[in-house]
Amino acid sequence: MLMSAVRDAIADAARTVALPEGVAKLTCYGYVPGAVTAPCFFTADYTVDFDKAMRRALDEVELTCQVLVGIADDRAAQRILDALLAGSGPASLKQAIESARGAPGEYALGGLAHDLHVMRVQGYRWYEHQGTSYLGAQLAVKIIGEGNSS
Template structure:
């Protein structure tokens, strides 16, 4: 797997999200941790890799920690937007948008960059400080498996 390409492909898949009615902004998505956040914002942050999951460099498994950050203009409204992003399905669901990039059965994921991916969990629903600004946010953990060579 080429990690920079995988990160950008995850961000590209997240761009399919449609924010809930009444939200005037669109979701900004980046495959890297940005210096400044344009809210609401989804980005692919740190990751860990387990090499050699199969013999002969056949498979590596990466776990990407992504964050969704929403502005604090109104605490309740911000959390409602974040809740929609974290839902398991629907047009605002990051899980649904990202897992749509798995491709059809038998196809490679992320446009051929990986064998498969799965949004496994949400964690860390809390206030985040990023570049000196407070946001309500959460982390999404995405497991990606692919060719180790």
């Protein structure tokens, strides 16, 4: 798998969430940005387990994604973040990202991977990015695909 393309495709899928009226549109990046405009989603670090099948037929990636929201109003920020982290609904990042799995029998992310699954939410807390504090969390995404492609 070509991870830069996979990361961009995940950000494109996340971009489809629908936030409540009055909340700014979710800004999405397939990389760690130097500066963010909240609310913001970006792909961050990842681990790769090579050779899950013989002859480089399958690699397994765990991609950590970050979501950050502004903190002008603590309660409102938590409500926005909770909607983004929900398992379903119009603002659900899980639902938006997993919609890029493709139809049964099709490859995920437009052919970049065999499959993907948003496994968990972790690290719900305050984060600092470039000197500004945000409320945020991480999503762990499991992606499987051919190890011999680039």
